[in-house]
Amino acid sequence: MKNVVWFKRDLRLSDHAPLREAISNGRPTILLFVIEPELINSEHYSNRHWKFMLESIAEMQQKLLPHNAEISVLQGEIRSILQMLYEEHGAFQLFSHLEIGIHTTFVRDKAVRDWIIKQGLSWVEYPQNAITRGRRNRNGWNKDWERFMNSPVVHVPISALNFQKTSNKLVNSFKPSLAISEEDDSMQRGGRSNGEKLLRTFLSKRYTYYSKNISKPLMSRSYCSRLSPYLAWGVLSIREVTQSTALRMRELPRNRNLQNFMSRLHWHCHFIQKFESECDMEFKNQNPAYNIIRTTINDHYLEAWTTGQTGIPLIDACMRCVNTTGYLNFRMRAMLVSFWTHNLQQPWQQAADHLSKQFLDFEPGIHFPQIQMQAGTVGYHTLRIYNPIKQAEDHDPDALFIKKWVPELAKLPAIFAREPWKMTPIECMMEDFHLGQHYPEAICDVEASGKFATETIHRIKKSSESKKFAEQIRQIHVN
Numbered sequence: 001m002k003n004v005v006w007f008k009r010d011l012r013l014s015d016h017a018p019l020r021e022a023i024s025n026g027r028p029t030i031l032l033f034v035i036e037p038e039l040i041n042s043e044h045y046s047n048r049h050w051k052f053m054l055e056s057i058a059e060m061q062q063k064l065l066p067h068n069a070e071i072s073v074l075q076g077e078i079r080s081i082l083q084m085l086y087e088e089h090g091a092f093q094l095f096s097h098l099e100i101g102i103h104t105t106f107v108r109d110k111a112v113r114d115w116i117i118k119q120g121l122s123w124v125e126y127p128q129n130a131i132t133r134g135r136r137n138r139n140g141w142n143k144d145w146e147r148f149m150n151s152p153v154v155h156v157p158i159s160a161l162n163f164q165k166t167s168n169k170l171v172n173s174f175k176p177s178l179a180i181s182e183e184d185d186s187m188q189r190g191g192r193s194n195g196e197k198l199l200r201t202f203l204s205k206r207y208t209y210y211s212k213n214i215s216k217p218l219m220s221r222s223y224c225s226r227l228s229p230y231l232a233w234g235v236l237s238i239r240e241v242t243q244s245t246a247l248r249m250r251e252l253p254r255n256r257n258l259q260n261f262m263s264r265l266h267w268h269c270h271f272i273q274k275f276e277s278e279c280d281m282e283f284k285n286q287n288p289a290y291n292i293i294r295t296t297i298n299d300h301y302l303e304a305w306t307t308g309q310t311g312i313p314l315i316d317a318c319m320r321c322v323n324t325t326g327y328l329n330f331r332m333r334a335m336l337v338s339f340w341t342h343n344l345q346q347p348w349q350q351a352a353d354h355l356s357k358q359f360l361d362f363e364p365g366i367h368f369p370q371i372q373m374q375a376g377t378v379g380y381h382t383l384r385i386y387n388p389i390k391q392a393e394d395h396d397p398d399a400l401f402i403k404k405w406v407p408e409l410a411k412l413p414a415i416f417a418r419e420p421w422k423m424t425p426i427e428c429m430m431e432d433f434h435l436g437q438h439y440p441e442a443i444c445d446v447e448a449s450g451k452f453a454t455e456t457i458h459r460i461k462k463s464s465e466s467k468k469f470a471e472q473i474r475q476i477h478v479n
């Protein structure tokens with residue numbers, strides 16, 4: 001009997017229970033990562049994700065080299081690959097982390113389970129992110145979270161690994177097509193050393209300016225932790241980050257910045273648990289009372305929104321920025337979704353598809369619940385419609401972020417870069433700037449569309465149908 005350790009969204013060699021178990025039983029162990037066609041073709045994955053994953057795996061390979069071991073990076077449908085390994089090596093036990101993923105990976109995991117049972121093999125899955133499968137409500141969840149985060153990081157004695165080579169008949173031939181030079185150099189690179197460096201610099205210094213800058217589109221890039229892609233692809237475990245933070249909090253008790261950061265590490269798992277308990281939210285409104293709104297897609301809006309050509313400067317700057325760099329802070333993400341769903345009255349599903357491809361840190365368990373929350377389709381949260389003009393005034397007053405990403409507005413005074421429609425004909429002439437020619441006219445009236453959306457959502461929210469569903473949702477997700 002051999003072991004197969006299947007790496008998925010857990011691209012690390014430490015705090016890795018499946019790897020630890022495979023090493024402990026002493027059997028020959030195959031290390032496997034699979035590039036699956038269903039995921040290459042998924043509407044939620046993009047080249048930048050694969051590039052990040054492969055960079056992270058490359059660093060793992062470096063760590064494995066002195067132990068004469070390597071991860072087989074194979075391309076193909078997972079069951080064909082397992083079948084191939086079975087034919088080459090005979091019976092094996094499969095080890096992996098439990099994946100709380102999109103519908104595609106859920107269906108894939110069920111098919112793998114069926115295949116394993118058919119062959120008379122076994123598959124052991126370990127939780128990560130303090131998530132329980134099949135949980136019906138949140139009773140006791142906070143305690144479980146604390147227990148998981150306080151439990152020791154799993155020690156992986158890699159030097160004791162009994163490595164089993166495979167013939168790698170299905171060697172990876174997939175190359176993410178996005179060349180590095182095509183991207184802004186601020187796109188984060190995979191690899192644990194990069195994640196560890198961010199954690200170190202954040203906890204030693206950058207945290208000092210965290211809360212002050214968390215909502216600013218420009219400064220958040222330096223003063224938020226920027227750990228999200230490393231957590232999303234499991235390059236660092238949430239337990240490792242939580243424990244390092246807790247240690248720092250012991251040195252600096254009552255530090256608000258660290259407390260705020262720790263809350264977000266908790267939210268990380270809270271949202272993934274939410275998605276686990278109600279994975280339909282990848283497709284459907286969580287609260288069906290909202291099914292009556294946003295039923296059609298306007299292609300012109302979709303093109304303008306996804307390419308950053310709406311004529312609303314902060315919206316366009318954010319979209320162009322995330323399309324190029326893969327990152328935006330929380331508030332700007334929320335604002336993009338708010339604009340799409342509330343101001344343009346479009347279905348959130350299109351926003352979810354586009355943004356999941358752009359966010360380097362795409363984490364289904366955070367992504368879908370957040371999108372629905374911002375779209376106002378849950379029914380019990382306070383409705384937040386982010387006015388992009390006010391957001392620019394508050395968080396980019398000098399329009400530095402806008403000017404960086406919307407160079408058409410770069411030479412205008414800040415007030416006009418934020419609101420170019422306020423320029424008089426004489427000012428336009430003096431600046432040689434013509435709305436509609438140098439930059440699109442605003443796609444909608446932000447004030448009027450925001451007011452309409454507020455009234456619409458509040459009307460539905462007050463309905464007995466919405467209240468009934470909202471109560472059911474609360475029973476599942478609220479502690």
Ligand SMILES: Cc1cc2nc3c(=O)[nH]c(=O)nc-3n(C[C@H](O)[C@H](O)[C@H](O)COP(=O)(O)OP(=O)(O)OC[C@H]3O[C@@H](n4cnc5c(N)ncnc54)[C@H](O)[C@@H]3O)c2cc1C
Pocket residue numbers: 224225226227228229231232261264265267268269271328329330331333334337359361362363364366367370371374
């Ligand atoms: C519409 C929308 C979609 C989002 N999609 C994702 C996604 O796919 N993947 C993702 O990791 N985050 C997502 N977020 C949450 C949040 O915006 C990012 O986690 C955060 O901006 C990442 O930057 P950071 O690592 O510097 O965060 P920090 O502020 O340094 O926070 C540390 C970590 O806490 C977690 N975290 C922070 N904020 C939140 C939050 N509001 N909810 C849950 N966890 C949080 C993340 O893991 C983050 O890395 C989304 C938010 C919105 C509004």
